[in-house]
Amino acid sequence: MAMSAGKDDGEPMMEMNTTPLIDVMLVLLIMLIITIPAQTHAVKVDLPQNTGQNTPPPVEPQKNKITIDPQGLIYWNGSRVDQVTLRQYLDASVQISPEPELHFQPDPQARYEVVDSVLATIKRSSVTKLGFVGNEQYRNDF
Incomplete structure (x- = not known):
């Protein structure tokens, strides 16, 4: 068996x-x-x-819809309203529990x-459940 040594065997x-290390x-x-x-x-x-107890789920809250037509007219659930009436409706809907x-x-x-201006009115009335519907109508614009 060959072993590594110095130049001379002595x-x-x-x-x-390094094997043990x-x-x-x-x-x-x-x-x-x-x-x-x-x-x-986790x-x-x-x-x-x-x-x-089998408690029924809470009653579905009422859903209100605000639409704006091309002429700039504001509609609340299909009936035409102005900014002041819209604010009154929004303030009344915030008081309902659960909020619609x-x-x-x-x-x-x-x-x-x-x-x-309608979005600003909605924000000032402290509505927490707001959803934008009908966004699919804009998909071909971009």
Whole structure:
């Protein structure tokens, strides 16, 4: 079996034997991997608890719809209103529990300033359930 030695057979070896060092490092690495706790990514969800009583779901809230036609006229559930009446209707709908959904559907040809003023009125009335409906009519514009 050939062994690495110095130039002459009588000289001591100048190279360090790294095999035991590598063995110790591998054992330490395996111990480190085993002792690291497994990482768990949990999402805490509060699920409803079964109370044993079959309570019916809450009644669907009323859905109100605001539309704006190309001439800039504002309609509340199909009847024409002005800005003051619209604000009164919005304030009354916010007081209802549960708050009714408000669907907003401006015509694509409606002037932006009318749509903007109606949106500002909706924001000032503190409506929290607002949805834009009929957006599919704009899909070919871009």
